[in-house]
Amino acid sequence: MALMENMRVRSPWILHFDTGSCNGCDLEVWALLTPKYDVERFGMVNKANPKHADILLLTGPVTKKSEDRLMTLYNQTPGPKVVVACGNCATNGVPFFDCYNVEGGIDRVIPVDVYVPGCACRPEAIIDGVVLAISKWKEKVAAEVPISASEAGPKEEQETVEAPEAKP
Amino acid sequence: MSDLELMVLTILVGILTPFAIGLLIGIDRKITARMQNRVGPPVLQPYYDLIKLFGKERRAMNSSQTVFAIACMFLQLAAFVLLVTGGDLLVVFFVSSTGSFSLALGAFSAHSPFSYFGAQRELLQILAYEPIVFMVIVAIGFRERTFLAGSVAHDLLFVLPLALIALLPVLVIKMEKSPYDIATAHTELISGPYVEYSGTYLAITKIAHWFDLAILFGIMTLFFWDQNIWISIGIKLLIILAFFFTAIVIDNTTARLTRNRMVKFTLAFGLALTAGNMLILFLADQGVFRWP
Ligand code: SF4
Numbered sequence: 001m002a003l004m005e006n007m008r009v010r011s012p013w014i015l016h017f018d019t020g021s022c023n024g025c026d027l028e029v030w031a032l033l034t035p036k037y038d039v040e041r042f043g044m045v046n047k048a049n050p051k052h053a054d055i056l057l058l059t060g061p062v063t064k065k066s067e068d069r070l071m072t073l074y075n076q077t078p079g080p081k082v083v084v085a086c087g088n089c090a091t092n093g094v095p096f097f098d099c100y101n102v103e104g105g106i107d108r109v110i111p112v113d114v115y116v117p118g119c120a121c122r123p124e125a126i127i128d129g130v131v132l133a134i135s136k137w138k139e140k141v142a143a144e145v146p147i148s149a150s151e152a153g154p155k156e157e158q159e160t161v162e163a164p165e166a167k168p
Numbered sequence: 169m170s171d172l173e174l175m176v177l178t179i180l181v182g183i184l185t186p187f188a189i190g191l192l193i194g195i196d197r198k199i200t201a202r203m204q205n206r207v208g209p210p211v212l213q214p215y216y217d218l219i220k221l222f223g224k225e226r227r228a229m230n231s232s233q234t235v236f237a238i239a240c241m242f243l244q245l246a247a248f249v250l251l252v253t254g255g256d257l258l259v260v261f262f263v264s265s266t267g268s269f270s271l272a273l274g275a276f277s278a279h280s281p282f283s284y285f286g287a288q289r290e291l292l293q294i295l296a297y298e299p300i301v302f303m304v305i306v307a308i309g310f311r312e313r314t315f316l317a318g319s320v321a322h323d324l325l326f327v328l329p330l331a332l333i334a335l336l337p338v339l340v341i342k343m344e345k346s347p348y349d350i351a352t353a354h355t356e357l358i359s360g361p362y363v364e365y366s367g368t369y370l371a372i373t374k375i376a377h378w379f380d381l382a383i384l385f386g387i388m389t390l391f392f393w394d395q396n397i398w399i400s401i402g403i404k405l406l407i408i409l410a411f412f413f414t415a416i417v418i419d420n421t422t423a424r425l426t427r428n429r430m431v432k433f434t435l436a437f438g439l440a441l442t443a444g445n446m447l448i449l450f451l452a453d454q455g456v457f458r459w460p
Contacts, residue, residue, distance in 0.1 A: 041206070
C-alpha cells in the first residue's frame with residue numbers, strides 16, 4: 001500500500017517544546033509558521049499537544065528541571081514519532097555544556113532522529129531537518145514498529161557528540 | 169422523478185456528503201491560508217490527517233473515553249441518516265445533540281484540566297446553539313405543519329429568511345471558528361474536548377464532527393425546494409457555500425469573544441430572529457399583511 005503510506009506521511013503534526021533554551025531557537029521554530037515560511041503547505045500544524053503530535057521539535061539544552069517533563073511528553077506521543085533536536089544546545093548543550101544545572105543534549109534523555117545545527121538554527125535549516133525527519137518517519141511508518149513507552153529512557157550507552165573543551 | 173431514482177439519489181447524497189464535508193474543510197484551510205497571505209495545505213489535507221490518525225498507535229486514557237467517542241460518531245451518523253432519508257427533524261435534533269453531549273462526557277472522563285475545561289466550554293456552546301437549532305426546526309414545523317424532513321416541499325427561503333440567518337452563528341460555533349471557538353480555543357486550551365484523544369479515537373471524533381456539520385448543512389438545505397431537481401440541488405449548494413464562505417470571513421476578521429458574550433449574543437440574536445420570523449408568519453396567516 002505505497003499510496004496509503006505516501007498519504008500517511010503528508011500530515012506531520014508538530015509539538016514544539018523548549019527544554020530550557022535562550023529562546024533564540026524558539027523564535028526560529030515559530031518563524032516556520034509565519035507566512036514567509038508557511039510550513040502548513042506541507043500539512044504541518046503546530047498542535048502543541050503531545051497526544052496529537054508526530055514530530056517533536058525540541059530546542060535548548062535539557063535542564064535538570066525539564067528532564068522529567070521531556071520524558072513525559074515523549075512517552076505521551078503515540079508512535080510512529082520522530083524527534084528533531086533544533087539548535088546547538090539541543091544537540092549537545094554546547095554553550096551551556098557542563099553547567100551545574102544542565103543535563104546536556106536532548107539525546108541524554110530521549111532518542112533523537114535528526115540534529116539541526118546552528119546557534120540559532122536558521123528556519124531553512126529546520127525545514128531541511130523536518131524534511132529529513134519526514135523521510136525517517138516514512139521508514140518508521142513502513143516498518144510499523146510500534147514504539148513502546150518502555151523504549152524511552154535515559155540512554156547512557158548512546159553515543160553523544162562530545163563538545164570540544166573550551167580553550168582558555 | 170421515479171421512486172427508484174429518488175432512492176438512488178438519497179443513497180448517493182448520504183455517501184457523498186461526509187466526503188464533501190472533508191473537502192469543504194480542506195477548502196476552508198486553503199482559503200484561510202490565502203487570506204493570511206500563505207500558500208496553505210493541499211485541499212485534500214483533512215483526508216491525509218484522517219488516514220494518518222488511523223495509522224497511529226492506539227492509546228486511550230480509559231475505556232469510557234473510547235466508548236463516548238464511538239457513541240458520538242454513531243449518534244451523529246444515525247441522525248444524519250435519519251435526515252437524509254427524510255425522517256423526523258425533532259428526532260434528528262435530539263439524536264445529534266446526544267452525540268454532542270457524549271463528546272463532552274468523553275472529555276470529562278479523562279482526568280485532565282484541559283480536557284475538563286474543554287468539556288465545560290463544550291456544554292456552554294451546546295447551551296448557546298441548541299435552542300436556536302431547535303427554534304429553527306420548530307419554525308419549519310410551524311410553517312409546514314409537519315416535522316418530517318422528507319415532506320418539506322415549499323420555498324422556505326422567502327418565508328423564513330430570518331430563521332435561516334439565525335443559523336449563521338450556529339455554523340460558526342460548530343465549525344470551531346473564531347469569535348466562537350470557545351471550546352477548542354487553540355491558544356490556551358490546545359483543542360479542548362479533543363485534547364486527551366489521540367490516534368484512531370481522535371479520528372473517530374473528527375468523523376463525528378464532520379457528520380455534525382453535515383446535519384447542520386442538511387437543515388440549511390431544507391430552506392429551498394423546487395420542482396426541478398437540478399435547480400433544487402444547485403440552489404441548496406449555493407446556500408451552503410454562501411454560509412460557509414461567510415463563516416470563513418467572520419473567522420478571519422474577528423478575535424475570540426468571551427464565553428459569556430457568546431451565550432448572550434447567540435441566544436439573543438438567534439432566538440429573536442426565529443421568534444420574530446414566526447410572529448410575522450403568524451400575523452400574515454391571520455391576514456394582517458401579505459408575506460410572500
Ligand atoms: S542553540 Fe543558541 S540560540 Fe539556540 S537555544 Fe542554544 S544558545 Fe539559544
